[in-house]
Amino acid sequence: MPRKVLAVSAHIGDEIMGCGGTLLRHVRAGDAVRVVVLGEGWTSRTRSLEKGLEAVDLDAFEEQARGALSKLSISDVVFHRLPDNRFDRAPLLDIVKVIEREKAEFDPDTVYTNTMIDLGIDQRTTARAVATAFRPLPGERTSEILTFEVRSSTEWDYGLSGQQFAPNCFVNIARTLDAKLEALRALQTEARPWPHSRSIEAVAHHARGRGASVGLEAAEAYFVLRSVRKDD
Numbered sequence: 001m002p003r004k005v006l007a008v009s010a011h012i013g014d015e016i017m018g019c020g021g022t023l024l025r026h027v028r029a030g031d032a033v034r035v036v037v038l039g040e041g042w043t044s045r046t047r048s049l050e051k052g053l054e055a056v057d058l059d060a061f062e063e064q065a066r067g068a069l070s071k072l073s074i075s076d077v078v079f080h081r082l083p084d085n086r087f088d089r090a091p092l093l094d095i096v097k098v099i100e101r102e103k104a105e106f107d108p109d110t111v112y113t114n115t116m117i118d119l120g121i122d123q124r125t126t127a128r129a130v131a132t133a134f135r136p137l138p139g140e141r142t143s144e145i146l147t148f149e150v151r152s153s154t155e156w157d158y159g160l161s162g163q164q165f166a167p168n169c170f171v172n173i174a175r176t177l178d179a180k181l182e183a184l185r186a187l188q189t190e191a192r193p194w195p196h197s198r199s200i201e202a203v204a205h206h207a208r209g210r211g212a213s214v215g216l217e218a219a220e221a222y223f224v225l226r227s228v229r230k231d232d
Contacts, residue, residue, distance in 0.1 A: 003031045006108035008099060008130050010087070010122035011041035012065045012079075013190035016072070017203060018148030019112045020180040021173030022220050024072045026110075028176075034076040035069060036102050037062075038095065038129075039122050042189075044085035064187060071183035072176075078102065087125035092132070095125060099133035108142055115147035115223060117165045119156040131225060143230060146222040151206060152197040167221035170210065174217035177207055 005026045009015040015023070015035050026033050040058055062079050069077055080098055087095065113130040114123040127147055134142050149155070149165050157165075173180065181200055184191050194201045204218075211219035 002029075003109040004107060005031050005033045005110045005112070006102065006106055007033070007035045008102070008111065008113040008126060009035065009037050010114050010120065010126040011039050011084070012037050012061065013041075013068075013184070013187050014114060014123070014148075014150045014153075015112070016068060016180065016183045016187065016190075017150050017198070018114070019146075019220055019222075020072055020183055021176035021207070021218070022112070022171045023074060024176040024179055025171065025173070027073045032076070033074050034078065034102075034106050034108070035074055036078045036080070036099070037065070038080050038082050038098065038126055039084050039087065040079075040081040041084050043083060061189065064189065068183045068186040071179055071186055082122075085120070085122055087122040092125065092129060095129040096132045099129055103133055103142075110144040110146070111142055112146050112148055112222070115149060115154060115165055117157055117161045117163050117223075118150065118154045119158075119160070120150075120153045123150060123153055124161070134226075136226065136228070143228045145225040145227075147225055148220065148222055151203055152192075155197065165221075165223065167210075167223055169222040169224045170214045170216065170219040171222070172211070172216045172218070173207060173220050174211065177204065177218045180207075 007015040114126045116124050116127040154165050192198045207218040210221045211217050
């Protein structure tokens with residue numbers, strides 16, 4: 001039976017690096033896939049928020065993201081433009097309410113999102129907000145919540161969060177890795193030249209390393225936050 005899959009990412013590109021190959025697998029299986037990007041992902045790269053808003057056309061930035069996600073056959077994309085690297089300045093409840101609205105509209109079975117074990121404040125806040133919006137109250141329909149890693153963010157936490165990302169779920173992306181890399185190439189503002197951790201080569205090596213750790217050619221790795229098996 002087709003499933004409804006929601007990917008909630010802090011920044012444009014997080015979902016491609018973290019679960020892009022898996023999302024394409026869902027699409028090919030006939031599942032409905034929606035991507036929700038909470039942050040605008042740009043203005044912290046400049047000296048001030050005001051200059052950042054002047055320096056980038058967010059519409060064009062988001063259009064580039066749509067083009068990248070089209071490489072994964074995903075067209076259902078929603079942007080919310082929360083201020084980059086400033087999620088901690090907003091009440092957590094406000095971010096939770098954004099996610100709850102998406103939840104109510106899309107009604108997903110499965111959710112992929114960032115991990116709390118991450119250097120980025122936006123990624124950590126996203127993980128906590130998703131966990132709050134999808135808390136397991138009676139009647140909760142969402143049965144799976146999985147957190148993903150993001151290159152040049154998750155591994156750079158170096159244990160500062162008090163933990164290391166220790167995946168307990170692996171998805172074979174041998175047949176979708178090439179499309180994932182094409183999507184990252186299309187996201188020109190996010191990919192970096194080798195030997196940066198976010199380079200095409202590094203992402204490919206990492207996927208193959210994750211795969212080899214469980215006997216696969218390539219894989220994406222997740223920490224399962226919750227998985228509930230319900231009676232039919």
